Amino acid sequence: MARYAMAIDLEACVGCAACAVACVTENQVPPGVTRLWIREIETGRFPHPAVEFRPEQCYHCENPPCVPVCPTGATYRREDGLVLVDAKKCIACGACVVACPYDARFLHPDGYVDKCTFCAHRLAEGRVPACVETCPTGARVFGDLEEKEGPLQAALKGARRVDLRKPHLGTEPRIFYLNAPLATGLGGDEA
Amino acid sequence: MTAAVYGIPPSGEVWHGLTLLHFFLVGLAGGSAFLAGLASLRREALAPALLRFAALFVVLDLAVLWLESAARFRFTHVWLFLTFRPASAISLGAWGLFLTLLLSLLLLLRPGHARFFAPLLLASSLVVLAYPGMLLSENPGRPLWDGFVTALMPVTGLALAVGFWLLFVRGSLLRLAPPVFLTAALGAVLYPWALAHGDAGERAAWAGLWHDAGLFYLAAVLLLFLAGVLRRRPEIAGGIALFASAFLRSLIVMLGQ
Numbered sequence: 078m079a080r081y082a083m084a085i086d087l088e089a090c091v092g093c094a095a096c097a098v099a100c101v102t103e104n105q106v107p108p109g110v111t112r113l114w115i116r117e118i119e120t121g122r123f124p125h126p127a128v129e130f131r132p133e134q135c136y137h138c139e140n141p142p143c144v145p146v147c148p149t150g151a152t153y154r155r156e157d158g159l160v161l162v163d164a165k166k167c168i169a170c171g172a173c174v175v176a177c178p179y180d181a182r183f184l185h186p187d188g189y190v191d192k193c194t195f196c197a198h199r200l201a202e203g204r205v206p207a208c209v210e211t212c213p214t215g216a217r218v219f220g221d222l223e224e225k226e227g228p229l230q231a232a233l234k235g236a237r238r239v240d241l242r243k244p245h246l247g248t249e250p251r252i253f254y255l256n257a258p259l260a261t262g263l264g265g266d267e268a
Numbered sequence: 269m270t271a272a273v274y275g276i277p278p279s280g281e282v283w284h285g286l287t288l289l290h291f292f293l294v295g296l297a298g299g300s301a302f303l304a305g306l307a308s309l310r311r312e313a314l315a316p317a318l319l320r321f322a323a324l325f326v327v328l329d330l331a332v333l334w335l336e337s338a339a340r341f342r343f344t345h346v347w348l349f350l351t352f353r354p355a356s357a358i359s360l361g362a363w364g365l366f367l368t369l370l371l372s373l374l375l376l377l378r379p380g381h382a383r384f385f386a387p388l389l390l391a392s393s394l395v396v397l398a399y400p401g402m403l404l405s406e407n408p409g410r411p412l413w414d415g416f417v418t419a420l421m422p423v424t425g426l427a428l429a430v431g432f433w434l435l436f437v438r439g440s441l442l443r444l445a446p447p448v449f450l451t452a453a454l455g456a457v458l459y460p461w462a463l464a465h466g467d468a469g470e471r472a473a474w475a476g477l478w479h480d481a482g483l484f485y486l487a488a489v490l491l492l493f494l495a496g497v498l499r500r501r502p503e504i505a506g507g508i509a510l511f512a513s514a515f516l517r518s519l520i521v522m523l524g525q
Contacts, residue, residue, distance in 0.1 A: 114275030148358035149347035169339040171282035178409025188339040
């Protein structure tokens with residue numbers, strides 16, 4: 078069974094937000110909310126200014142805090158690692174929205190919780206997520222963690238450093254940030 | 269080090285005014301059912317009124333929950349009662365509220381079976397009192413809602429109900445009220461102490477609470493202590509405890525998001 082994950086090379090990301098636009102278009106995300114956004118963090122100081130563009134979205138965690146809190150089982154984790162929401166079962170209680178430490182979920186205006194699905198419908202057709210396909214600098218790499226010779230493993234092995242967001246929470250996010258500009262890791266006070 | 273964002277991070281405050289009303293009503297429902305269970309076991313004259321109002325508060329609370337839900341016209345709430353997920357506080361709370369309503373009605377219809385039904389009502393009311401704290405504390409990314417809220421929420425819920433009933437009746441409540449109010453006040457003192465001795469996130473969360481509403485928090489704690497020692501004017505003590513408990517709960521819910 079595949080274990081889907083993504084790597085984002087922060088050295089290659091230029092913050093163009095093409096991935097965010099592709100996501101909105103592909104998944105018909107309504108105005109006012111978004112499944113994917115880019116955080117811009119100034120990590121340097123004059124005379125050595127630097128900036129980190131960090132795309133953020135649902136991390137499809139190995140230990141997702143959103144799953145156990147769901148009272149109806151609408152939020153679930155598939156065997157391939159995708160954390161998804163069954164809108165037919167969702168009561169929009171907001172428990173999973175609050176439980177997500179990455180603020181990756183939102184209440185869809187149609188009355189259910191929504192978030193990034195890693196474009197599960199595209200994966201079913203053998204395609205990569207829209208954000209990966211669109212990225213003009215190739216900063217995003219999607220693949221199967223079990224594929225030892227796959228592009229994802231190659232990106233992880235070739236990286237200068239690999240970081241996860243909020244690792245102390247034990248959620249084990251499945252989006253890996255590669256080559257953070259700061260020598261100490263991800264920027265921002267809540268990384 | 270500054271941060272700006274392209275696009276909108278989706279979540280912000282998810283729970284609003286109606287959610288606060290739910291946190292108020294669920295405390296009132298659970299606390300009233302707990303008092304009704306005790307009164308039924310002791311065969312006190314107050315028991316039927318407590319049972320009626322416990323049932324009413326449960327119905328009101330469920331109505332508020334339905335009303336505040338963005339899915340209210342999709343009727344997906346039926347899934348709450350087609351599944352039981354003990355790891356989910358909301359699932360426990362939904363079943364606790366349902367059983368509390370059922371047992372309150374059964375005790376009203378069959379007061380002679382109090383020895384059987386009243387302990388069950390006590391148990392289900394404890395679930396109703398406990399579940400808001402469990403709901404809050406199961407969120408690893410919200411440090412203000414640390415493990416201590418699992419103790420603080422039931423105690424303030426009970427104080428809220430005792431305060432409410434003290435406005436109208438006396439009886440055995442007169443003996444119960446001071447220890448309940450003082451325990452709630454003690455809990456409200458220990459909560460920031462627990463946060464201050466927690467991890468960096470919890471310490472920052474307490475600093476944030478103190479910065480945003482520290483004086484209000486302090487005032488609510490003092491009011492709870494005042495309610496606990498104000499024995500000659502029980503109706504005033506009840507009103508004060510009702511207000512202070514509801515305020516504390518709302519503050520913790522809203523600022524913790």
